[in-house]
Amino acid sequence: MRSAVPAETGTLVPWIRRCSLNLFGWLRWTVMCDLSLHVCENPETRRYSNFDPIGEEQLLEGLACVVQHVKTIMRSELLDHFGLKLDG
Numbered sequence: 001m002r003s004a005v006p007a008e009t010g011t012l013v014p015w016i017r018r019c020s021l022n023l024f025g026w027l028r029w030t031v032m033c034d035l036s037l038h039v040c041e042n043p044e045t046r047r048y049s050n051f052d053p054i055g056e057e058q059l060l061e062g063l064a065c066v067v068q069h070v071k072t073i074m075r076s077e078l079l080d081h082f083g084l085k086l087d088g
Contacts, residue, residue, distance in 0.1 A: 022052045023062045030059065037063070 026040050029051075038056045039045050046053050 018052075022054065023058070025051045026054050026059055027062055027066065031063075 029035070030037060030039065037059050040054050040059050041056050
């Protein structure tokens with residue numbers, strides 16, 4: 001699969017590290033289902049999940065990286081088009 005180019009397979013998954021896909025899966029599940037961050041350490045969640053086990057600290061670090069990345073993008077894109085006026 002690694003020898004195929006993305007245009008042939010329609011996906012970039014073969015070039016993404018397994019640990020990154022695992023972190024993305026946990027982040028997506030946690031955010032989209034509005035779950036608490038410690039759900040990833042619950043034995044029952046791990047039992048019925050297809051994801052590799054992950055700790056709450058690792059999940060929080062991943063979430064912090066995503067937030068920082070989004071802030072950077074928003075700051076660069078909204079800088080010229082956004083203003084704030086306060087009426088006091």
